[in-house]
Amino acid sequence: MKKFEGWYNTNYKKLLIVPILLIILFSSYMIYFYNQNNDFTKRDVSLSGGTSITLQTEISADEFTEALSDVFPDIEIRTLTDNTGKQTHLIILVPEEKDKIIEAIESKLDLEITEENSSIEFTQGSLGDEFYRQLIASMLFAFLLMGLVVFITFGESKIIKAYATILTLIAMKITFPTIFAISFLVIFGMIVTPIYGLYFSSSKKSKWILLGLFVSFVVFYIFPYYPIVFIIAIICLWLYARYSAPSIAVLVAAFADILFTLATINLIGMKLSSGGIIALLMLIGYSVGTDILLTSRVLRRRNESVNSACLGAFKTGSAMTLTAIASIFVGLMFIYRFETVLNQIFIIILIGLAYDLLNTWLTNVLIIKWYAESKNKYDKVKK
Template identity: 25%
Template sequence: MKMITDYKKLLLISFILIFFSVGVLGYNYSMTGEVLDKSIDFKGGTVASVILAEDTVDVSKIEDIANEKIGSVVVRTSKDNEGTSIILESENVIQDKDIVEILDSAGVAYNSDDINIQSVGAALGAEFMKQAIVAVLFAFGLMAIIIFLTFKTFIPSIAIISSATVDILFAMALMVIFGVSLNLGTLAALLLLIGYSVDTDILLTTRLIKRKGEGTLDERVMSSMKTGVTMTTSALVAFTTLYLISTSTMLDQIALVIIFGLLADYVTTWFQNVGLLRWYLRDEEKKEEVAEKKKPRYIRRQKKTKNSKTNKNKKQTKKGKKK
């Protein structure tokens, strides 16, 4: 298990993930002026949906017609129990007559009674965005407070918080690459990632920091890994299944964002945090050794005698249990 003992290589892999995520988000910001592409929920505009009388439509043809008539429009389809729907999103105003003209020009069969239009004002969208930022910061703040109160040490606590941060950054980077916009659903998914991220990190940190007597450092890492990887993989399988069988665009996006974060969690927990905690524990052991050498010789002898008696008693107890 050479990679487990070489914490510098473990941290290098995590740094590559961080640079990739920041690079993608930075590039998107330089090109669009936004870190993430925001949906109508956060920038204002109109969403129009129509239940169609047919299962397949030419989305690109409808989008071209809509762009000529309304302006910048994003067109997509969605399937549910009611059938196939066409959804048009635009920062501009969309009216019923616009939808009728667009679908008639595209030769799409539909029922005019099934047209549904929802509008969000730009000011209201901006207010939603502010509240979303506050919600994320508040969630991170509470998480940080609880973790610091639990472990009462700086490096392990920072390791857990940084892991959650990197998971979310990576998920956001893949949202940019796969064209998933920030909406109310994906915001909820990003908040859920905080919980999914810290559970394995808390498991690892507890085993390594608070249970030092339960085997060697490598044994405790491997024990934590068996449990933690099983937890993450179970969640990954569940959300992958949801993504594959869901007919709702919103559920697809939520599942996809959580899948992105869980994939990153493998790296941040079992590479980044293992590396940081190994470095921290090795440093603590060296400090303890230096402090031990500074103690008077007779105190060290007393401690050795006490430890030898304790080990002898443990061996006798184990022999008694075997009998």
Template identity: 40%
Template sequence: MLEEFLGYELINGENASFEFTGSSLSESFYKQLLIAILFAFILMAIVVFFIFRTFVPSLAVIIAAFADILMTLTMINILGMKISSAGIVAFLMLIGYSVDTDILLTTRILKRDEGSLNERIYGAFKTGLTMTLTSLLAITFALFVVKSFSIVLTQIFTVLVIGLGFDILNTWITNVSILKWYVEKKK
């Protein structure tokens, strides 16, 4: 069938490579990806604690990233999707997106002095929401383009669209509230 589509014969070793991936190899790869997520999360936590050197803001970043993953997993489960290795890779990407906006917010609030607290939050909000919405729109468009022909990309983009939606809530409601409380309490 593939040869008919391509218009030429596939010859193993010459113009094609045929490999079999058994269930034990796939299962091992899946477990390694889950370990990679855990390892990435631990390294992210260490880096965040190193950058901010204070417990509450660092914990707020970690909680927001964890909430993004947990809420996305919950929605994926509600939708009845089965997560493949592509989905796990999307969760690794989601950690990056989540931490990016949370660090932007935390840095603007804690390490900048110009403007009031609310002005710093608003400035971070404009920048962070622009970043997230740009990614969300691009990924949503890509999801509609690839939905009909790529299961792998569909799963990656679906996880990211759901996760970025939750990231907006977790960053700009939960994390802002925690950080604002922390800064006002510190005064």
């Protein structure tokens, strides 16, 4: 064990090559996928628009596919079964309008579609696209809020925390201008945060910056300009990197979780639904939890080595993740044959949690160890 610890202490920085190469590899695949499909993932009818028919029938999915695939090349058919494995329903998904698919089923399969034997849902393409954009905006903003929470937790400069909070509040209002609860939270935050910043500011420069940020908030509150959100995100990332290395470590690990999971979804040919994006949001929250556990344990250790603190956090964090994986896997086994949206949610969370083990205990732990040991050396020199 001591030999391994000695080797690890000497070579741990070199191990960062592994996550860097993985991020480059998965990013390259996602760029290639985007060039081929004009999107970062394939979407089902709930996000792209189309018709979903749940039909009570004994005709097999293969017969439906054979009869309809020449007219609807993008048709997707799922089978629902009872506890004995007997087929009870088919779920038919097509990007076309409902009248076309109903007419094709009735003419080619001699099967009448009625209210008693079917349930039909139709999503317009424009509505699906708008819903998709809103979900993506929610996911991107979840990253921004996550970064702020981590920065407030581990950042050292109170005035910089105030800057980051105001910038995030501006982005929040621009992204979700019509949601009352968010508007209330933003206004409350813009009352409290500048006061907090002024209390801890020790120079005229910081006070002028706070005033400038407040004026910017008023301007963008009246005249929202969406592209400014991306500029705010870049500024916040710079603040996190400049004033809190642990915050960047957590963000990198969470970003890698989502990147690897999305790439895997595309590789296995899964079409993302609204439930899938919700699963990605849940994954962001879970991955941050284990990253914060590790970071807190290492940075707030007392009379304990960095390696010992990392090992203690690993025992707790990996046990949490493995327990979650086991429980979700069991749940998936019970519901898989019912072909519900929970299938995709559970599968995405399982994939994401597996990658979270890698990104927390290889990527994040190496960055935190590097930071903690560098900080120890700096503190010793300072003394």
